[in-house]
Amino acid sequence: MTTPLLEVSDLTVRFRTDTGWMTAVDKVSLQIAPGEALGIVGESGSGKSVTALSILRLHAMATTRLPTGRIMWGGRDLLGLSMRDMRAIRGRDIAMIFQDPMSSLNPVLTIADQIGETLRLHQGLDAAASRRRAIELLDLVRIPDAARRVDEYPHRLSGGMRQRVMIAIAIACRPKLLIADEPTTALDVTIQAQILDLLRDLQAELGMSVILITHDMGVIAEFARRVMVMYAGRVVEAAPVGGLFTAPLHPYTEGLLASIPKLDVDVRRLPSIPGSIPDPTMVIQGCRFGPRCPIIEAGCRQDPMLLPAGLEREVRCPPRIAP
Amino acid sequence: MASTAMYKTILTRLAQAVPVLLIFAILVFTLMHLLPGDPAVAIAGTDASREAIDKIREQLGLNRPILVQLLSWLAQIAQGDFGRSIVLNQSVVSAVAERLPVTLSLSMLSLMITLPVGILLGVIAAYWRNTWIDSAVMLIALLGVSLPGFWVGILSVLLFSVHLGWFPPSGYVPIGQGVWPWLASLIQPAVVLALFQIGFLARITRSAMLDVMDQDFIRTARAKGVDEWHTIAKHAFRNTLIPVVTVLGITVSLLIGGAVVIEQVFALPGIGRLIVQGILARDYPLVQGTMLLFGFAFVLINILVDIIYTFVDPRVRYG
Numbered sequence: 001m002t003t004p005l006l007e008v009s010d011l012t013v014r015f016r017t018d019t020g021w022m023t024a025v026d027k028v029s030l031q032i033a034p035g036e037a038l039g040i041v042g043e044s045g046s047g048k049s050v051t052a053l054s055i056l057r058l059h060a061m062a063t064t065r066l067p068t069g070r071i072m073w074g075g076r077d078l079l080g081l082s083m084r085d086m087r088a089i090r091g092r093d094i095a096m097i098f099q100d101p102m103s104s105l106n107p108v109l110t111i112a113d114q115i116g117e118t119l120r121l122h123q124g125l126d127a128a129a130s131r132r133r134a135i136e137l138l139d140l141v142r143i144p145d146a147a148r149r150v151d152e153y154p155h156r157l158s159g160g161m162r163q164r165v166m167i168a169i170a171i172a173c174r175p176k177l178l179i180a181d182e183p184t185t186a187l188d189v190t191i192q193a194q195i196l197d198l199l200r201d202l203q204a205e206l207g208m209s210v211i212l213i214t215h216d217m218g219v220i221a222e223f224a225r226r227v228m229v230m231y232a233g234r235v236v237e238a239a240p241v242g243g244l245f246t247a248p249l250h251p252y253t254e255g256l257l258a259s260i261p262k263l264d265v266d267v268r269r270l271p272s273i274p275g276s277i278p279d280p281t282m283v284i285q286g287c288r289f290g291p292r293c294p295i296i297e298a299g300c301r302q303d304p305m306l307l308p309a310g311l312e313r314e315v316r317c318p319p320r321i322a323p
Numbered sequence: 324m325a326s327t328a329m330y331k332t333i334l335t336r337l338a339q340a341v342p343v344l345l346i347f348a349i350l351v352f353t354l355m356h357l358l359p360g361d362p363a364v365a366i367a368g369t370d371a372s373r374e375a376i377d378k379i380r381e382q383l384g385l386n387r388p389i390l391v392q393l394l395s396w397l398a399q400i401a402q403g404d405f406g407r408s409i410v411l412n413q414s415v416v417s418a419v420a421e422r423l424p425v426t427l428s429l430s431m432l433s434l435m436i437t438l439p440v441g442i443l444l445g446v447i448a449a450y451w452r453n454t455w456i457d458s459a460v461m462l463i464a465l466l467g468v469s470l471p472g473f474w475v476g477i478l479s480v481l482l483f484s485v486h487l488g489w490f491p492p493s494g495y496v497p498i499g500q501g502v503w504p505w506l507a508s509l510i511q512p513a514v515v516l517a518l519f520q521i522g523f524l525a526r527i528t529r530s531a532m533l534d535v536m537d538q539d540f541i542r543t544a545r546a547k548g549v550d551e552w553h554t555i556a557k558h559a560f561r562n563t564l565i566p567v568v569t570v571l572g573i574t575v576s577l578l579i580g581g582a583v584v585i586e587q588v589f590a591l592p593g594i595g596r597l598i599v600q601g602i603l604a605r606d607y608p609l610v611q612g613t614m615l616l617f618g619f620a621f622v623l624i625n626i627l628v629d630i631i632y633t634f635v636d637p638r639v640r641y642g
Contacts, residue, residue, distance in 0.1 A: 058545055083551075091548035098546075103539040108561045108637060118547045153637040169547065 004031040004072075005176060005209050006055070006094075011069035013050050013059065022280040024050045026233040027069070032177065032209050037200075039224030039241070040213045041256070045277050047233040048213045052179050055211075056090055092122040095170035099182040101162035105154040111138070111165055112150045118172045137168040141198060160191035164198065171202060177209045184219060196223055217260050221245060226312070229253050232278055232288040235306055239313040249315040252289050287316070295319050328640075329633075333626060340622040344615065348400065351614045352393050355607055361385055362409045362605045383409065396608075400615065406608035408601070415612035418597060425495050425593035426586070428505070430578050432513040437520040437574065442567065444521065445528020450555060452533060460525060467522025472581055476515045476588035483511060493590035512589040516581050520574055524567070531566040535559045565636045572628040576621055 013025040025047040032038050040048045053059045054067045057078065071078040073093070078086065090096075098104045106114060115137055116130030125133060131150065138146035141164040154162055163183060170178055180199065184192035200223060203210050212223050220227050220241065227244050229237040229252065237250040248254045255273035275292040278284055286301040287293065293300070299318035306316045315321060363379040364371075380386045384395075399406055405415040448460035484492035490511045496504040535541065536559055544558045583595030590596075594613060601609040632639050 056546060058542055087548045087550055089548070090546055096546045098539060098543065100539055104543045106540040106544070106558050106562070108565075108635070109558075117544075117549065121548055155638045166543070169543075 005034045005036075006030075006032045007070075007072040008051075008055065009070045009072075011051065011054060011067055011071065013047075013054050013067045014065045016063045016065070017281060019281045021065075023233055024280060025054065025067070028230070028233075028235055029069075030228060030235075030238075032211060034176070035203075035207050035209055036226065037203060037210045037212065037224045039220040039227040040211065040230060041215065041217060041220050041227060042230035043215055043277055045232075045280065046230040048230050049181050051230070052096070052181050052211065052213050055179060056094055056096055057086055058096070088122075091118045091170075091175070092173045093175055094177045094179065095173070095175040096179040096181065097163070097166045097170050097183050100186045101159050101166055102186065104166055105162055107154055110151055110153055111157075114154075115150075115165070115169050115172055118169055122173045133172070134168070137172055138165070140171070140202070141165070141168045143168075159187055160194065163187060163191075163195055167195075167198065167202070171206060171208075174206055175208060177211070178203070179211045179213070181213045182215070183212070185214070185216070192219075199223070217256055229256070232284075233280065234288060234316065235314075236289065236317070237313075237315045238306075239315075240311075243310075243313060249309055249313070249320045250289075250317050251293050251295055287318075329630070333630075336626045336629070337622075340619075343622065344618055345397075347618045348397060348611070348615055349393065351611050351618075352396060352607075355602075355605075355610055356389060356392075358602075358605060360605055362607060365604045365606075366409065396611065400612075405612035405615070408609040409606045410600075410604045411606070411609065415609055418609065419594060419613055419616055422592055422594050422597050424497070425591050426579070426582055426595060428498070428509055429513055429516065429582050429585070429591065429593060430575075432506075432509050433516040433520065433578055433582075434575065436513060436517040437524060437578070440517070441521040441524025442528050444525040445567075446532055446555070446560065446563070448525065448529040449532030449536065457529075461529070464522040464525040464529075467518040467520075467525075469522075470518070472515055472519060473584050473588050475518060476512065476585060479511055479515055480589075495591045495593075508591075512585045512591060515588075516578065516585045519581060520578060523577070524570070524574060527570050528563060528567055532559060532563045534566075535562045538562070561635070565632075568628060568631055568635050571631070572621075572625045575624050579617065579620070 008031070009029045010027045011025055011029070012023065012027055014021050014023050028047070028051055030038065030040075030051075040051065042048045050059060055071055055078065057067075059067070067079060069079070073089070076085075078089070081089075105111075112131045112134045115134035116125070116127070119125045119130040119133055120127075135146045135150050138150055143149055143161060143164050149157070149161075154165070157165065167183075178199075183199065184195050187195060196219065199210065199212075202208075210223075212219070214220060224241055227239060227241050228235050229244075229250065231252050237244070237248070237253050239249070244253065245257065248257055252273070255271075258271045259273070261270055273292055278288060278291065284290065285303075287296070287304050290296050290300050297319050304316050304318050306314050307321050309315045309321055361380070362383060363376050363385060367376045367379055377386070384392065387395075396406070407414050408418055411418055444460050444464065448457045448464075451457050480492045483489045490507050494508060496508040498505040541554060541558055544554045549558070582593065583598060585591070586593040586595035587599060594617075598610060598613055600606070601613065
């Protein structure tokens with residue numbers, strides 16, 4: 001493997017809640033190579049979005065303790081940077097798009113202004129040049145009639161169009177890494193496919209790395225090369241997409257894959273994982289998935305480690321690693 | 324923005340104001356006539372004979388049935404005739420016009436203090452939410468809305484006029500006699516009047532700003548690398564203005580209401596004093612006419628606020 005573009009090690013994020021401190025992200029490590037597509041999958045509350053936000057240090061300041069661990073980018077630890085240096089990286093080297101395109105654009109500013117802002121900020125373009133470039137970018141994200149649309153306000157665009165505008169903003173400075181946090185969740189199915197196609201094409205065209213966060217296994221299968229499964233703030237399994245889908249190791253991954261509807265098999269009820277994700281403020285001895293696990297054994301009582309399990313694969317499950 | 328659509332909207336709004344003002348006129352008339360006593364008693368004096376009072380009543384047309392009086396007054400108003408004041412011996416319109424500059428100067432000066440201070444305090448409190456800065460600003464705002472203006476006014480006169488001698492304690496100097504004397508005569512009442520408005524506006528701005536700061540597009544701005552100042556000044560502030568403009572009409576209305584009290588404390592010969600004099604003398608045409616002009620002013624202010632809206636929020640379009 002070449003030198004990673006981004007290397008996160010032992011990232012831990014803790015929040016203050018009404019009932020005390022909770023650990024949203026617990027010693028998460030990940031690497032991404034230049035041009036690679038990494039998927040992070042998990043249900044709500046698994047810590048995948050917090051992980052993503054912490055990379056750009058966009059977590060809520062008031063209620064979050066400074067994340068610990070290291071986020072290495074170009075030889076520097078992002079967690080140790082001044083806010084000024086951090087801002088120079090945001091939107092230029094690392095860009096991010098979010099779940100809800102309806103609320104992610106500023107309703108009182110034109111599209112030209114919102115795309116142009118990044119260009120003026122990081123590339124020093126003037127108003128006229130940034131507007132011309134904004135039109136090019138709208139073309140690039142396949143918005144028809146870009147020259148006219150650029151002067152409109154967000155409320156005149158559909159959800160899919162707005163997510164395209166968000167993507168245009170994100171790729172404006174040709175970032176090396178794009179973090180897409182549930183980019184298709186708020187969109188309807190046909191639009192989802194279009195947005196994923198667009199992201200994949202842009203990734204190839206611009207040669208950027210993408211971290212795609214989703215709870216949708218189907219999206220992961222289509223998009224990512226490598227996938228990380230998160231549960232209750234921890235990585236439980238990491239593997240290349242092909243291997244994960246054909247031979248999942250962790251029982252949680254198995255459960256996730258089993259609950260995808262299949263067109264060729266007739267079932268009355270989709271299988272689901274019994275129980276629900278634990279309350280993050282609650283302390284669970286040993287494996288976090290233990291209370292819901294069908295194959296739990298004595299070895300699971302001592303906090304299991306994430307251990308190598310074959311080529312490029314890791315899993316946090318003693319029964320499945322046992323020699 | 325299509326300007327013909329705009330004119331159409333303004334005309335529609337003015338037309339809609341007619342029934343509102345009609346109901347308002349009937350209310351004002353009824354309230355005035357419900358007050359015990361009438362102008363004839365006030366004019367004739369307390370020692371006057373029954374016959375003398377009846378005679379004045381007849382001259383003023385107060386012996387007619389109340390409904391006839393109402394209808395004849397409404398008919399008069401409909402023709403643009405606000406009538407003559409009973410005690411001042413001048414037309415209502417000229418009595419108001421004479422005192423309008425005082426009230427207008429006072430309210431405008433007060434508004435010019437209120438807007439920047441109130442909005443700035445609200446933004447500061449929201450940005451440093453849940454810190455001592457927030458608590459301090461909210462305490463000032465609470466004092467502003469809680470302390471009665473006439474009381475603060477009297478204390479202020481004691482301190483700044485009697486002890487320090489910085490400003491005249493009362494009276495009004497027309498702007499024709501110099502800008503500084505004019506400003507000196509108004510600044511004290513204007514600040515006292517602004518205190519309530521500032522408290523009110525700071526609270527509205529704070530909660531609007533807190534709402535906006537939690538919005539996704541603020542996170543988008545930060546993710547783009549926009550610095551804190553531009554995130555606040557460009558992305559958050561313009562969105563904060565939308566609810567603030569909404570309450571602007573209420574603020575201006577409260578301002579005029581507050582001016583009535585403050586004019587009494589500082590002996591300013593404005594419309595507020597005119598109304599109080601009119602009520603004491605049961606001067607029906609004067610009070611009713613002045614109140615109706617106020618009502619019309621509120622209608623205009625609200626139309627103006629709606630127009631300002633279209634500039635602040637691109638999602639609002641009329642037509």
